[in-house]
Amino acid sequence: MAEASLIQDATKLLADSRAAVAFTGAGLSTPSGIPDFRSPETGLWARLEAAGADETQAGTIQAFGRDPQTFYERMKPLFQKIVSAEPNPAHYALAELEAKGIIQVVITQNADMLQQRAGSKNVIEVHGSLAEATCIQCYKITPFRPLLDQFLSDGIVPRCKECGGVMKPNIILTGEQLPVQAILAAKQAIRRADLLLIAGTSLAGGPATALVDSAYLQGSKLILVNQTPTLLDNVAEIVIRDDVSIALPAVVKVLQRKGER
Ligand code: ZN
Numbered sequence: 001m002a003e004a005s006l007i008q009d010a011t012k013l014l015a016d017s018r019a020a021v022a023f024t025g026a027g028l029s030t031p032s033g034i035p036d037f038r039s040p041e042t043g044l045w046a047r048l049e050a051a052g053a054d055e056t057q058a059g060t061i062q063a064f065g066r067d068p069q070t071f072y073e074r075m076k077p078l079f080q081k082i083v084s085a086e087p088n089p090a091h092y093a094l095a096e097l098e099a100k101g102i103i104q105v106v107i108t109q110n111a112d113m114l115q116q117r118a119g120s121k122n123v124i125e126v127h128g129s130l131a132e133a134t135c136i137q138c139y140k141i142t143p144f145r146p147l148l149d150q151f152l153s154d155g156i157v158p159r160c161k162e163c164g165g166v167m168k169p170n171i172i173l174t175g176e177q178l179p180v181q182a183i184l185a186a187k188q189a190i191r192r193a194d195l196l197l198i199a200g201t202s203l204a205g206g207p208a209t210a211l212v213d214s215a216y217l218q219g220s221k222l223i224l225v226n227q228t229p230t231l232l233d234n235v236a237e238i239v240i241r242d243d244v245s246i247a248l249p250a251v252v253k254v255l256q257r258k259g260e261r
Helices: 003-017 042-049 061-064 066-084 087-101 146-155 180-192 211-218 245-258
Strands: 020-022 103-108 124-125 128-135 139-141 167-171 195-201 223-225 239-242
Touching: 003 195, 003 223, 003 239, 003 245, 020 087, 020 180, 020 211, 061 066, 066 146, 087 103, 087 195, 087 245, 103 180, 103 211, 124 180, 128 146, 139 146, 146 239, 180 211, 211 223, 223 245, 239 245
Parallel strands: 020 103, 020 195, 103 124, 195 223, 223 239
Antiparallel strands: 128 139, 128 167
């Protein structure tokens, strides 16, 4: 459990902020049982690469185009976890902070939709989303969940109803551009922010990390909540080295106590 004083300080910064924005990563969903699929050791890409004949290419968009069956089969355990996962107290705490008008928007690197399911209204998904899938031939977009349910039951790669092309979930694979609209919206939110609450990410490597750098460079204050060190620990106002599903609800609790006074 993080020191109570750190939680108090974080709460004060949030309460005093004019426009706070949350930035989240895989660590926000690990308490929901979803593994960090980009982490180098345990993540999906590691498993894809370990199992793949062409080691460096397995998690790429090119590999998906060549062999979607293999992609879907290797994603299956993760898909199953996501389908059965529920939002955890960290997701609910962020939704609560938004409802209180303290957090304006949640920028997330996660594609699992748990933040929206927890009640957050303004969520920007900078690494794509499993909400929808796109045909790789005619670019038709449809909801992904029915396709996923069908794949999980019959094991057949989902095809486009219009042209027969393979349907790809709208998560960003290596070699793909980040979603332009989402990145623009995230940049805009960060430009307006005077405080960034960064939770469940070590900020290592992800392409969206540059967003956080720009916040720091423009002078926004940073609160970091993560179990392991992050690249910006030394410039953050507050670093809380704790489980997000414990620390974030603790912040909400302090806010509520203050509100009652
Ligand atoms: Zn199509």
